[in-house]
Amino acid sequence: MQKKKIDYIDNLRVLLMVLVVLHHSFITYGAPGGWYYIEATKKLGALIPMTLFVATNQSFFMGFFFFLSALFIESSMIKKGSKIFMFDRLKRLGVPLVFYSLVFAPFLNWLVERFGSGNKISFWNYLQVYHDWVSFGVLWFVAALLIFTCIYVLLRPLLNTSTDQSRLLPSNSRILLFAACLGILSYLVRIIFPVGWTLRPLGFQPAHFSQYIALFTLGIIASRNHWLDQFDMKKARPFLRITLIMMFLVFPLLYVIKLVSGCSIDAFSGNGTYQSFLTAIWEQITGLSIMVFLLGYGREKWNSQNSLLKKMSRSAYATYIFHPLIIISLALSFKPVLVDPAFKLLFLGPLAVILSFLLGELLVKIPGLNRIL
DSSP, rough: OOOOOOHHHHHHHHHHHHHHHHHHHHHHTTTTSSSSSOOOOOHHHHHHHHHHHHHHHHHHHHHHHHHHHHHHHHHHHHHHHHHHHHHHOOOOOOIIHHHHIIIIHHHHHHHHHIIIIIIOOOHHHHHHHHHSSSSGGGHHHHHHHHHHHHHHHHHHSSOOSSOOOOOOOOOHHHHHHHHHHHHHOOOHHHHHHHHTOOBTTTTBOOOHHHHHHHHHHHHHHHHHHGGGGGOOHHHHHHHHHHHIIEEEEEEEHHHHHHHHHTTOGGGGTTTOEEEEEEEEHHHHHHHHHHHHHHHHHHHHHHHOOOOHHHHHTTTHHHHHHHHHHHHHHHHHHHHHOOSSSHHHHHHHHHHHHHHHHHHHHHTTSSSSSGGOO
């Protein structure tokens, strides 16, 4: 990776972290997806834009995390050496996994049981009947990143390790072709593993892993070929147009197909239906288009940080780990408020973002803990 100013990469991570908090806030109040505590709205006028938001997020944000994480893996390993690099990875990724599974997940589930379901059970008594001691929750991403990194380290001696290549960034047509092929592959995987099917106890959804594996690999390739230097607004603008078309023209057409065909929402999740094929293609073209746009826009227009962005960037990892506590606590606090859940979202979403980052900032200031977070 060339030594150039890349503040925009940290800024993009902050943006993705904001989307993660909002994504889980939307699911809390009725958007499709699984979460600890759900209080779903039944208002169709709210559910449609909420579904568009989480579907668009799902099309790119976690895959983008894998891409951005992979960008610096090879250079870091070369600098530190494989043994020190893996020790650092195990500490930074493995310790939060153990903490989340053995401490944090039981506490979050007890909160929902005690204050959501109304079962007046103490935390200690709840632990006596708790059995999910391997439960990564939102840290499935951390577990997957650790696995991907280990596989890369093991395979690296067999690969061409030259970091001074100069292949050009693929053309727009090749990027779209790649997205379409990734959509077809996702569709095939979802015949067996529909969206929502989760590999326990890791929390992996194979329906999305074709993209995650591909983008992690592309992150390493992009680093070797200095692709970041080739993104600009000229590259970004066509993909912004494609994104808008996919979100506001094609996505509504998918909803029309649901109404006309009379199918359930499950038909768009997998099992070999034509609806799932269209969804998979929409998802990958939308997701890759958003990523290309953000990389081009970020490099040219957002490549600087003020003090707030620096703090948010530093605390992003801690925010990712602990944001479920904020969302669940707020949702349970809002539970007695007698308004439609969609209205609660208008308050919970922004508040959850602010409080999650504030908590993250406090945690990274704790000596010792800041070496992990």
